[in-house]
Amino acid sequence: LKPRKFPPGPKWTPILGCAKEVYKLREKTGYLYKAVRELSLTYCKETPVLGLRIGKDRIVMVNSLEANKEMLFNEDIDGRPKGIFYQTRTWGERRGVLLTDGELWKEQRRFLIKHLKEFGFGRSGMGETAKLEAEHIVIDVMHMIGDRGSAVIQMHNFFNVYILNTLWTMMAGNRYNPSDPQMKILQSMLFDLFAAVDMVGTAFSHFPILSIVAPTLSGYRNFIKTHKRIWKFLREELARHKDSFQPDKEDKDFMDVYIRALREHGEVNTYSEGQLVAMCMDMFMAGTETTSKSMSFCFSYLVREQEVQRKAQEEIDRVVGKDRVPSVNDRPNMPYNEAIVHECVRHFMGRTFGVPHRALRDTTLAGCHIPEDTMVVSNYTNILLDENYFPEPYSFKPERFLVNGRVSLPDHYFPFGLAKHRCMGDALAKCNIFVFTTTMLQRFSLVPVPGEGLPSLDHMDGATPSAAPFKALVIPRI
Numbered sequence: 294l295k296p297r298k299f300p301p302g303p304k305w306t307p308i309l310g311c312a313k314e315v316y317k318l319r320e321k322t323g324y325l326y327k328a329v330r331e332l333s334l335t336y337c338k339e340t341p342v343l344g345l346r347i348g349k350d351r352i353v354m355v356n357s358l359e360a361n362k363e364m365l366f367n368e369d370i371d372g373r374p375k376g377i378f379y380q381t382r383t384w385g386e387r388r389g390v391l392l393t394d395g396e397l398w399k400e401q402r403r404f405l406i407k408h409l410k411e412f413g414f415g416r417s418g419m420g421e422t423a424k425l426e427a428e429h430i431v432i433d434v435m436h437m438i439g440d441r442g443s444a445v446i447q448m449h450n451f452f453n454v455y456i457l458n459t460l461w462t463m464m465a466g467n468r469y470n471p472s473d474p475q476m477k478i479l480q481s482m483l484f485d486l487f488a489a490v491d492m493v494g495t496a497f498s499h500f501p502i503l504s505i506v507a508p509t510l511s512g513y514r515n516f517i518k519t520h521k522r523i524w525k526f527l528r529e530e531l532a533r534h535k536d537s538f539q540p541d542k543e544d545k546d547f548m549d550v551y552i553r554a555l556r557e558h559g560e561v562n563t564y565s566e567g568q569l570v571a572m573c574m575d576m577f578m579a580g581t582e583t584t585s586k587s588m589s590f591c592f593s594y595l596v597r598e599q600e601v602q603r604k605a606q607e608e609i610d611r612v613v614g615k616d617r618v619p620s621v622n623d624r625p626n627m628p629y630n631e632a633i634v635h636e637c638v639r640h641f642m643g644r645t646f647g648v649p650h651r652a653l654r655d656t657t658l659a660g661c662h663i664p665e666d667t668m669v670v671s672n673y674t675n676i677l678l679d680e681n682y683f684p685e686p687y688s689f690k691p692e693r694f695l696v697n698g699r700v701s702l703p704d705h706y707f708p709f710g711l712a713k714h715r716c717m718g719d720a721l722a723k724c725n726i727f728v729f730t731t732t733m734l735q736r737f738s739l740v741p742v743p744g745e746g747l748p749s750l751d752h753m754d755g756a757t758p759s760a761a762p763f764k765a766l767v768i769p770r771i
């Protein structure tokens with residue numbers, strides 16, 4: 294039964310809830326965020342929250358700016374969802390930092406941030422790592438171009454491994470070559486997984502019985518297969534670290550720090566080897582998927598909008614010149630390029646939902662009753678793609694973040710969340726996007742492939758949306 298004063302929404306039927314209506318609208322519009330918008334227009338004329346039930350899950354979508362701020366600062370809604378979808382990825386237990394809450398999340402998040410800083414996270418070392426990766430990008434692109442004068446490059450997932458490397462250097466002390474066969478498989482499996490599930494779950498999480506009676510159809514089998522592959526990759530990395538660990542030598546990366554803590558204190562409180570693997574998995578997923586998909590939107594628009602590209606290159610040539618590579622320290626002097634970073638993150642987050650929260654106890658939101666264990670999700674579309682906040686929201690206009698030639702971020706721009714669960718990696722994401730984009734544009738121009746038209750404005754739906762696959766003709770400038 295729908296609880297009293299629960300946010301308005303479609304009627305609930307036994308077992309399915311309103312799954313049928315959501316599914317039909319999603320089929321019609323092609324995207325979950327558009328289905329949610331249509332439902333909100335129908336049922337929530339006066340309330341900024343939409344109440345759904347899909348299978349076993351009570352879900353509240355938070356639509357307005359004010360309601361989102363209220364939700365993100367409400368400590369009663371500071372939990373993360375529980376259940377098969379969120380726990381199968383960590384061996385049936387609650388582990389990691391992305392989808393946990395309470396003491397475990399608090400202690401481990403603090404430990405992770407504190408020690409990652411030793412390896413440059415959130416500090417100047419981060420810019421240096423990004424610069425090194427950007428240099429690899431230039432070498433790899435030049436290699437693709439060879440002596441042909443230009444190359445057609447598949448762009449929508451081009452930056453994935455370089456982005457992973459900036460994080461992995463700190464987490465596990467190594468970088469991967471984009472042509473590494475194991476990394477290629479892992480990245481493509483992750484891409485497919487994120488396209489097949491939503492932020493709020495997937496068929497087998499709303500209807501757990503499907504994981505037994507229809508494991509393939511419900512996506513359960515694929516979910517397990519992808520996770521097994523990632524677990525194997527991480528466990529091998531851990532085994533290598535344990536074998537080469539030398540207690541009297543300085544720690545080289547976060548894995549070393551954690552291994553030292555386990556050797557010195559044992560598996561006490563919330564510390565365990567499983568927790569280390571789960572945190573690496575969280576960082577692997579949250580850290581690469583989000584940034585690389587923001588960059589897919591960035592380059593899709595840069596190829597479409599040659600004028601934006603020209604303005605960015607003019608600023609790069611003026612501030613950095615051609616004799617050195619751009620660095621994150623150039624950011625204060627390059628407002629247009631910095632604004633490009635914010636604009637591409639806006640396009641990415643405007644098409645996705647926040648990481649789900651969970652009501653830890655009965656509470657209220659926008660005057661509605663939110664019972665304990667309800668999933669509560671920020672709907673960023675209604676802020677980041679709302680024309681009242683961002684005029685012509687579907688255009689790519691870096692200028693919207695510039696006031697008197699300087700970057701100025703409005704209060705309604707918070708694509709990394711707010712309050713206690715705010716994204717851990719925003720500084721890294723912004724640094725990578727800035728350094729990779731400016732280095733690419735300093736060295737190359739990207740134009741539509743002759744005869745193939747402009748990159749599509751469509752995009753791929755999923756937990757993290759991506760620009761539709763596209764290619765660009767890449768031509769050296771220097």
Ligand code: HEM
Pocket residue numbers: 365390391392402460575576579580581583584587638642647648649708709710711713714715716717718719721722
């Ligand atoms: C463009 C890139 C990114 C965007 C738009 C983004 C956005 C977000 C959002 C909206 C949240 C949820 C906040 C909430 O629950 O209220 C989040 C959480 C999180 N992000 Fe990011 N993120 C990005 C990149 C990264 C990177 C690079 C990392 C890793 C270094 C990362 C790690 C995390 C983690 C661990 C959490 C969970 C935080 C917690 O619950 O304590 N993210 N992110």
